[in-house]
Amino acid sequence: DADVTQTPRNRITKTGKRIMLECSQTKGHDRMYWYRQDPGLGLRLIYYSFDVKDINKGEISDGYSVSRQAQAKFSLSLESAIPNQTALYFCATSDFTRGAHNEQFFGPGTRLTVL
Amino acid sequence: GESVGLHLPTLSVQEGDNSIINCAYSNSASDYFIWYKQESGKGPQFIIDIRSNMDKRQGQRVTVLLNKTVKHLSLQIAATQPGDSAVYFCAESKGDYKLSFGAGTTVTVRA
Numbered sequence: 001d002a003d004v005t006q007t008p009r010n011r012i013t014k015t016g017k018r019i020m021l022e023c024s025q026t027k028g029h030d031r032m033y034w035y036r037q038d039p040g041l042g043l044r045l046i047y048y049s050f051d052v053k054d055i056n057k058g059e060i061s062d063g064y065s066v067s068r069q070a071q072a073k074f075s076l077s078l079e080s081a082i083p084n085q086t087a088l089y090f091c092a093t094s095d096f097t098r099g100a101h102n103e104q105f106f107g108p109g110t111r112l113t114v115l
Numbered sequence: 116g117e118s119v120g121l122h123l124p125t126l127s128v129q130e131g132d133n134s135i136i137n138c139a140y141s142n143s144a145s146d147y148f149i150w151y152k153q154e155s156g157k158g159p160q161f162i163i164d165i166r167s168n169m170d171k172r173q174g175q176r177v178t179v180l181l182n183k184t185v186k187h188l189s190l191q192i193a194a195t196q197p198g199d200s201a202v203y204f205c206a207e208s209k210g211d212y213k214l215s216f217g218a219g220t221t222v223t224v225r226a
Binding site for chain 2 (some may be wrong): 048050090092103104107108
């Protein structure tokens, strides 16, 4: 969905490096999410935000941090990347104010490789 | 603990036939059950959801069935088309509407 963009789309980095993944949305949605996808494991929630300055941990937040400084932007940071953080990362948004509780709109994903 | 899973990781379907994708869940307290479709190289896309107090809901060419007695969810796709080839995820939500996703079923449509 072009309304949710992620940068970069691909990134190769080395163990110990700090990495930031960016997500921007033009949908005007209040809620934003970060997931990681690993083969055979589906999507797992890392962090989510219900509004600006609101941050909540998901099921696998260790080793990650996020920032939501504006409604349209939600960034994910890996403070010190490790190889088992190699995965496909997705940002998503949803519009809770419209009552569309379960319909999340996903970005195209960022493929991260940690060597 | 709670988990959402799918019965089979892969499904091969003849074009024009109906597809049935199954999912088992363990959290009886979930409020909604949802299906997402993920095409190759893209993010997941919402298909349909069903509230826990319903047992059937229909959309365009899709039907979701919920059997709370055996904690089973299914997605039926009528007249399967090549564009239906994708990975399908079931998910559940409770309370503040965070989604918990299952592992996914890869559907391949044969011409």
